[in-house]
Amino acid sequence: MVKKLKFAVLGDPIEHSLSPEIHKEFAEQFELSITYERLKTTKNALSTTLNRLIKQKYTGVNITVPLKEDVFLFASQPKFEISDRAMISKSINTVSFNRCKFFADNTDGAGLVAAVSRLGIKDLAGKNILILGVGGATKGILEPLLRMKPKTIHLANRSLERLRKFRNQFTYKNLLFHDIQEFKGKSRNLPQIENGLDNFKFDVIVNATSLSLIGGDNLISNKWFEKCFLAIDLMYSKKPTSFMMQAMEQNVNVVIDGLPMLVEQAAESFSLWTGLKPETEHVHAVAKKLIEL
Template sequence: MADRDQYVVIGNPIEHSKSPQIHSMFAEQTGEAIEYKKILCPLGDFSRVVREFFAAGGLGANVTVPFKLDAYALATTRSSRAEHARAANTLVNKGGLVLAENTDGLGLVTDIVRNLGFPVVDKSILIVGAGGATRGVLLPLAEERPKRIMVVNRTPDKAHELINSIKTETKGFPIVLSSGGLHDIVEDEFDLVVNATSSSLSGDAFPLSPSVLGRNALAYDMMYGKDKTSFSRWATAAKAYQISDGLGMLVEQAAESFFLWRGKRPETRAVMQALRTT
């Protein structure tokens, strides 16, 4: 495989990652000669691991938890999306210079709008959670021109900070921005409810009332797993009109990374179908 261009995904833990499988399918369908591996990176050692990989000829890396902030800090240049998120999930080796990109938001929007057929324009959106996952998708969602975005979090100050962070970029947009704690939603219904917390994978009960779901609402979990998450169970019990997990977002953000590296845009639906059956 020495003749193949080298790419990796770096994280800790990393064994669960589907990225090698996804990019192998992308490479096969586009005829690109690449090899894509996993790297389990020791905590506190991200910079050394990336620099050694790039020095050995590696061309690109995907970055997952807990290193997205480290990837942003390491980069020589950063895209506007990475700058806003202050985090990166994709690195490109450009002759020793390192470009940082954040494709999470593009992946989410593409999955919701194209794959699920749910246009975001003029919709009201509730995002639960104010961590790095929300930071990466907030501006791309706002750029779709919804009529409202509200971010809620157990710690309201973090939600306020995130909403304030996009006010300059969305100035002039016909959009209402708000934020608060989990109990600050009063008699509100939303067209799109996005779970951006990892608590749904731990089995913790989703902390909101089903009344937040509008009549034709999409309940979208940015997490995914073999079994239903607690958010999915909550949405099912609440009779949400449409429910989706984050597998489509995972594949679509990977497709954006692949396009950035190789200049070819892979077809994603077949890849998603293959992952659902494995």
């Protein structure tokens, strides 16, 4: 009898997750028998849920918002090994239980790099990047983006306290930190936060906040898209997000949502769990159809 591998994705909210369908597509490529569940999990219930899944012999789990940083704390115990990229980001989206020592990783950055590579963009040498938001998603993508050799990466956030904590964690030379209000001409001009962006131009702008799903006021003024050739929203929905709409209205050459990254990071997770590298091109098409239902 073929063993059925058990997986799950943990988060809150979780109903919208496409991870079960994506991983079942991967499994079919190798004729693997799997189950993959969506498990609504609060921060308070995280440890109990993970320990239960370990006892129930799950092969592995994916982690989504708002739990990625909390799982890092859970994995900081002797029975876990943490990958270098997860250790740098202090944020985890993939846990494997099918080793002698449990393994925790973050595949978000690899997923983003693969998604960008699908566009024919292999590096960002000499480019200036703006990232909106400094939550767990940004922590996961930052180090892989730095390996693409940009000139600078600017990070903007509403909460200045969180921005300062992020700055203390990531001390790379070419990172600059900003009050997001500065991108709407309303800088609070606080110490230890860069100011004076009037003549700066960005080649790539990444939205790593969930605010684009809500709509409302734009996070930044239109002028920041003037020289931008690539706009990426890490969120995804049935229709283009407000951030994507703004970028398209400003004639940005390439505008994508987080769906390609989702598929590619899932492939990285699947490979980590099974040792098998799935083909993703067909799965991108499947995910796009699912989101349009």
